[in-house]
Amino acid sequence: MFGSRRLPADIRASLSLETGERVISHAPAAGGGHIVATTQALYLPDGLRLPWHRMDKAVWDEEGVTLTMTDRAVHRALLPEPGSLPETIRERVTASIVASRHVPLDARGGVRLVARRIPGHEAPRWEFVFDPGLDPADPGLRALAEQALEEVRRSLGV
The missing domain is CATH 2.30.29 (PH-domain like)
Incomplete structure (x- = not known):
């Protein structure tokens, strides 16, 4: 049927x-x-x-x-x-998502920090998803995002 x-x-x-x-x-x-x-x-x-x-x-x-x-x-x-x-x-x-946190970076916006499971890998992979209008290639924003990631990882123990 x-x-x-x-x-x-x-x-x-x-x-x-x-x-x-x-x-x-x-x-x-x-x-x-x-x-x-x-x-x-x-x-x-x-x-x-x-x-x-x-x-x-x-x-x-x-x-x-x-x-x-x-x-x-x-x-x-x-x-x-x-x-x-x-x-x-x-x-x-x-x-696939282990953790996801949005963190403000500056007055223009922020970044979502996402840890994902990848088949065949023990440790999750972290990725940055920048808010629309933010340039992911901007070294200043990348540095802020990396700093935010370290704080999130420390707080979550991941």
């Missing part, structure tokens, strides 16, 4: 899954192919692999999802019937 819940064999075979990576959910994409969520990443129909720990946010609307990565790259996926993908994406991105 609702179609097959199994990922088609040809789609599964086209994925370059890493050792231990397994499919969690999937949905057919508009225009063909599938969007596939695994334990480690989201695969788009064009073969692009988006690791959960590199995903900053996912915004859903009636046509699909817009994914913003930590490097600010944006990807759009059209999904006429998303199935359980919204829940899976939310859970996997949230599970």
